[in-house]
Amino acid sequence: MDRAYTLPPLGANPSSTAAGTTPGSFAVPPRIGPGTAGRWTFSSPDTPGMPQPSDKTAWNFLPEGWSTTAESGGRKAEGGCVTFEQSDGTCRSVSFPPDFEPVTQLEHARVGNITREMKRVAEREPHLTAAQVRDEVAAGRMIIPANKVHLGYKLDPMCIGRASKTKINANMGASPVSSGTEEEVEKLHWSIRWGADTVMDLSTGGDLDECRDAIIRNSTVPIGTVPIYSMIIGRKLYDLDHAAILRETEHQARQGVDYFTVHAGVLREHLPFVKNRLIGIVSRGGSLLAKWMIDHGEQNPMYVLWEDICDIMRRYDVSFSIGDGLRPGGLADASDRAQLAELATQGELTERAWRKGVQAMCEGPGHVPFDQVEYNMKLERNLCHGAPFYVLGPLVTDMFPGYDHITSCIGATAAAYHGASMLCYVTPKEHLGLPKKDDVKQGCIAYKIAAHAADVALGIPGTRDRDDELTKARAALNWEKHFDLSFDPDTARAYHDEDLDVDTDFCAMCGHDWCSVRISKEIVEFASGKEDDYQWDRAKVTAALTPDQQVILEKRGVLSPEEIHRLAAKTRKAVGAEDGKGSCHSDYVETDKARQLQDATIALVELEVP
Numbered sequence: 001m002d003r004a005y006t007l008p009p010l011g012a013n014p015s016s017t018a019a020g021t022t023p024g025s026f027a028v029p030p031r032i033g034p035g036t037a038g039r040w041t042f043s044s045p046d047t048p049g050m051p052q053p054s055d056k057t058a059w060n061f062l063p064e065g066w067s068t069t070a071e072s073g074g075r076k077a078e079g080g081c082v083t084f085e086q087s088d089g090t091c092r093s094v095s096f097p098p099d100f101e102p103v104t105q106l107e108h109a110r111v112g113n114i115t116r117e118m119k120r121v122a123e124r125e126p127h128l129t130a131a132q133v134r135d136e137v138a139a140g141r142m143i144i145p146a147n148k149v150h151l152g153y154k155l156d157p158m159c160i161g162r163a164s165k166t167k168i169n170a171n172m173g174a175s176p177v178s179s180g181t182e183e184e185v186e187k188l189h190w191s192i193r194w195g196a197d198t199v200m201d202l203s204t205g206g207d208l209d210e211c212r213d214a215i216i217r218n219s220t221v222p223i224g225t226v227p228i229y230s231m232i233i234g235r236k237l238y239d240l241d242h243a244a245i246l247r248e249t250e251h252q253a254r255q256g257v258d259y260f261t262v263h264a265g266v267l268r269e270h271l272p273f274v275k276n277r278l279i280g281i282v283s284r285g286g287s288l289l290a291k292w293m294i295d296h297g298e299q300n301p302m303y304v305l306w307e308d309i310c311d312i313m314r315r316y317d318v319s320f321s322i323g324d325g326l327r328p329g330g331l332a333d334a335s336d337r338a339q340l341a342e343l344a345t346q347g348e349l350t351e352r353a354w355r356k357g358v359q360a361m362c363e364g365p366g367h368v369p370f371d372q373v374e375y376n377m378k379l380e381r382n383l384c385h386g387a388p389f390y391v392l393g394p395l396v397t398d399m400f401p402g403y404d405h406i407t408s409c410i411g412a413t414a415a416a417y418h419g420a421s422m423l424c425y426v427t428p429k430e431h432l433g434l435p436k437k438d439d440v441k442q443g444c445i446a447y448k449i450a451a452h453a454a455d456v457a458l459g460i461p462g463t464r465d466r467d468d469e470l471t472k473a474r475a476a477l478n479w480e481k482h483f484d485l486s487f488d489p490d491t492a493r494a495y496h497d498e499d500l501d502v503d504t505d506f507c508a509m510c511g512h513d514w515c516s517v518r519i520s521k522e523i524v525e526f527a528s529g530k531e532d533d534y535q536w537d538r539a540k541v542t543a544a545l546t547p548d549q550q551v552i553l554e555k556r557g558v559l560s561p562e563e564i565h566r567l568a569a570k571t572r573k574a575v576g577a578e579d580g581k582g583s584c585h586s587d588y589v590e591t592d593k594a595r596q597l598q599d600a601t602i603a604l605v606e607l608e609v610p
């Protein structure tokens with residue numbers, strides 16, 4: 001039998017130094033380029049039957065009075081016309097009304113400007129140039145959510161788009177039964193500490209205005225809100241009218257909110273499609289607007305007012321996060337007619353936002369079986385012309401309440417690999433209660449794992465570098481460096497120290513004699529500096545795992561840090577390290593002495609590599 005194999009076509013290498021022996025990413029090679037040329041950016045290979053990327057970009061949806069053509073020649077500008085060089089060296093000419101002044105990042109990109117925010121984004125995404133950032137923004141595939149008011153506080157500009165690294169969002173907000181402004185600001189700092197790239201204030205209780213203001217002023221990351229929540233505070237839903245919608249939109253834009261979730265895609269004609277669902281409408285905004293439409297017998301006011309809302313958002317450069325009010329709330333309702341009809345409307349709303357010069361991303365599900373995740377991502381890139389997709393999870397099973405940060409992290413990894421640009425975290429409290437600080441941490445970490453795993457898989461340059469450094473520290477049994485490179489060093493250290501001191505050439509997982517990393521190190525280097533009776537051919541059962549330590553292992557995760565360290569200190573004695581390094585440590589003897597030991601006892605093996 002012929003057991004030859006061939007590798008699939010390779011994408012980019014996520015390691016800057018091509019470290020290690022892996023052949024590289026199995027994703028599609030990235031094609032970053034202006035206009036439609038960049039519609040593949042970083043993407044997974046398509047499973048047969050997947051929708052292809054749209055052949056349109058934001059350049060196809062310019063405001064009235066604008067036009068664009070491919071040009072030759074360098075940058076020139078005259079009243080109402082500019083020609084500029086794009087990131088691939090080609091030139092584009094853009095005509096616009098002579099009195100036009102760019103306000104939003106999208107408008108600046110359309111006239112060839114590279115803004116300060118684009119430069120900052122390129123610094124934070126070292127695989128992209130500022131010109132590439134501009135071209136992605138101009139194509140509508142990337143947004144820089146940066147309200148001009150928030151830029152005046154502490155906002156550090158970032159981007160959301162498939163050409164950049166995958167971002168994560170953390171939700172927070174006071175509810176009518178729990179939390180207040182101070183606690184929410186603390187949660188904001190906590191979320192940023194654990195890697196949130198944006199934060200949504202979803203408060204529905206307490207002093208909403210004060211809470212929002214405090215969060216914006218304290219935040220270095222973009223803040224998103226769902227303005228309809230505030231619109232119905234203090235009035236009956238039935239009384240919500242067009243004036244109140246525009247007034248609150250303007251108010252929150254003036255406060256400095258960077259992006260708004262607006263559920264304008266839920267149309268009256270979609271409502272019959274939810275009738276046979278198991279769980280109906282699970283979006284707060286979607287359910288409120290559905291009720292309003294039924295009560296009034298009118299179309300969704302957000303849809304009707306879209307251009308007016310755009311005009312307000314443009315003035316402050318607030319970005320859209322076009323809401324998915326009909327997202328599925330359970331696997332049984334996924335990819336159904338209601339959800340996909342709304343997605344098509346989200347595509348229409350994206351085009352209308354772009355015509356108004358407003359940046360837009362689209363929101364997506366929700367609860368989706370694992371096999372349907374790719375289709376959902378690739379349908380969005382088609383219907384919404386590659387506008388960044390911002391998905392909630394998705395959860396890939398419904399029967400693990402209390403663990404939905406895990407059920408959704410699995411779906412989120414697939415979503416990011418197949419095309420999502422930002423992942424909205426889910427905490428262990430999902431469906432059960434308002435997340436507290438530790439829930440926020442658990443949610444953020446689960447989603448950093450999802451985003452990072454996808455970035456490495458997609459071959460985004462440099463994204464594997466820290467993994468490789470940690471692998472090297474792990475191979476060297478260098479525990480201190482191992483902890484330092486960990487995303488959560490304290491937890492890594494505490495887990496390790498429950499069982500053993502750091503100064504050992506193994507950990508309690510396998511113990512000295514079964515530590516494959518130590519044995520491997522002996523094979524490629526030298527005998528880890530062990531005393532004679534610690535050498536590999538004279539294995540000895542280590543004293544490291546005492547009965548006390550077995551108890552510690554059983555209690556892992558419930559001990560306080562103080563208790564962990566108190567118990568860990570006892571282990572120094574167990575490995576004979578009370579007066580210095582444990583005898584098992586590679587530095588226990590001089591390197592030369594170790595090499596002599598090895599030469600004397602280990603036969604060198606010449607490996608023949610075909």
Ligand code: SF4
Nearest residue numbers: 507509510515516517
């Ligand atoms: S003892 Fe096992 S888990 Fe621990 S470092 Fe060695 S091989 Fe890894």
